Each structure stands twice: as C-alpha cells, then as structure tokens.
Amino acid sequence: MKTLSARWQSTTFGTLGVVGFSLTLPATRQAVTELDPTFVGLGRAIVAALIAGIALAIFHAPRPVGMQWLRLIGVSIGVVIGFPLLSTWAMTTVPAAHGAVVVGLLPLSTALFGAWLANERPRLLFWASTLAGSMTIAFFSLSSSGGSFQTGDVLLLGAVIAAGFGYAEGARLSRELGAWQTISWALVISAPILLFPTLEFMPDNIASAGWQSLCGFAYVSAISMFFAFVVWYKGLALGGIARIGQLQLLQPFLTIAAAAMLLHEHVSWAEMLAALIVIICVLIGRRAGAMPNNTANTTLQRDAPQAARP
Secondary structure (H helix, E strand, O other): OHHHHHHHHHHHHHHHHHHHHHOHHHHHHHHOOOOOHHHHHHHHHHHHHHHHHHHHHHOOOOOOOOHHHHHHHHHHHHHHHHHHHHHHHHOOOOOHHHHHHHHOOHHHHHHHHHHHHOOOOOOHHHHHHHHHHHHHHHHHHHHHOOOOOOHHHHHHHHHHHHHHHHHHHHHHHHHHHOHHHHHHHHHHHHHHHHHHHHHHHOOOOHHHOOHHHHHHHHHHHHHHHHHHHHHHHHHHHHHOHHHHHHHHHHHHHHHHHHHHHHOOOOOOHHHHHHHHHHHHHHHHHHHHOOOOOOOHHHHHHHHHHHHOOO
C-alpha cells in the first residue's frame, strides 16, 4: 500500500511540475519581446533566489554538508544557469511551439543521466518507448524546419543536456536534503555569481515594459524557476528519475497548446498526430518503469514535517 501511495504521489508531483514547466517557453518568448534575453535568462534566478532564501530562513532548513555543496553547484550549472540561459537565447530565434518539440528530448536526457548518476536500470521496454517518443519529436522538429537544424535547435539541445543533468542530480540530492530545499540551496548559492551580469543586462526601461513581458518574466522567475521545481524534484525523488522523467514527453504538447492560446501560434495536424504518438509512448513507458530502491518513503518522511510547519 505504501508503494502504491508513493507511486501515485510521485506521478501527481511530477505532473504538476510538467504543467508548470510547460508554460516556460511561451512565457520566455513573451518576456524577450521587450526585455534583454540575457537579463531574462539570468534575472529569473535572482528573483527565485529571493523566494528560496525566505523559505530557507522561515523553515530553518539545515545546511548541506561536505560533497553536497559540490553537487549543488552541478545542479545550479544545469538548471539555474544552463537551461534558462540557453533556452532564452533560443526563444529569440525560433517559435515557442518549435522549441517545445526539441525540449521534448528531455526525458531521454534525464533517463540517461539518471542511469549514470543514480544507477537506475529501467527495463528495455522503457528505453524503447522513450526512444520512440524522442525520435518522433526529433523527426517532427526536422520536418517542420525544412530538414535542417536551426541555431535555436542547437541552443535548445544544449539546454536539454544541461537540464537532464540538473534534474537527475537534483533528484538524488532531494532524497538527502528534501525537494524544495535542494532547488532553494541551488538558487541561493548561484545568486552572488549571477547578480552582477543580471544588473549589467537589466534594461534601463524595465519599468516601462509592457505588462505581457513583465508577466512572462514573473512566471519564469517564480513558477518555472522555483515552485515547479519543488514538486518536480519531489516527484523524481519519489518515483524514480527515469520513470517520472518520462512524463516530460507530454510537456511539448502542453507548451504547443499554450503557445497557440497565449501567443496565437498555429498548431498543425502533424503536431496533433505527434502528440498522440508521444502520449502512447508515455503510457507504455510508465508501465515498464520501476520504483527506486528504498528511497520513496525516506523522501516523504523528510519533506512532510517541514511542509507542515506554520
């Protein structure tokens, strides 16, 4: 019963994280219409670090020890600096819907790093379904851009690699520190390094920027950079990096839907067909995945008391 409960909780947390991340590219594209892309890519971490610092202080979170600090630096490089900066630059060259498809390679990247860092060994059927979903996404990306990768595709591929590493290492640390504590410490230790370049690229007319750009920046700062990570890392820690990470295959199509509604980007039948194929791959892969050994209950026990504090 505990295993079943942890499985449902991990899926719920993972799904909430994916939903939160799915609006990142549309919000980023909206933000860079009037704000400098480097400012958006780095400044979001500064805002999120303020939220994280307050949370760490209020809940008196214990400090990491020993090698945990070094591993937090790795998480920071992957998801606080690497993915935000590269994906923001990419959004100046490709539409959000196109970028969403390339970012759909994240489950494969996350699973590979999970196998390397966390010694997870998913079944062959899992790898087959993940590879099929990833190939569907790659084929769609190439066919929609005339058979060749664009500069934005290269930037997004770099972002996918950075995020895959940050997700896997962050999930491992979440089993030791707790989910929200992991992303909070990663943000806080990055803030001093990112503060100067953020101020350097901050537009002089930021106060006069349109509300759409400011709302986009606020979303990627508070939701994409903090709150979505809290539930995402908890889901990965509870359910396994590879199994829960495969939920990201749904993210491109949630992003495409958001881009159509918020940015009025065109959604083709090819995108809808690709979405159906990927959803089938997700369902197959989830049946083949496995829970990590003796980690789910530990993570639940670590996070629960702190979340219950007033």
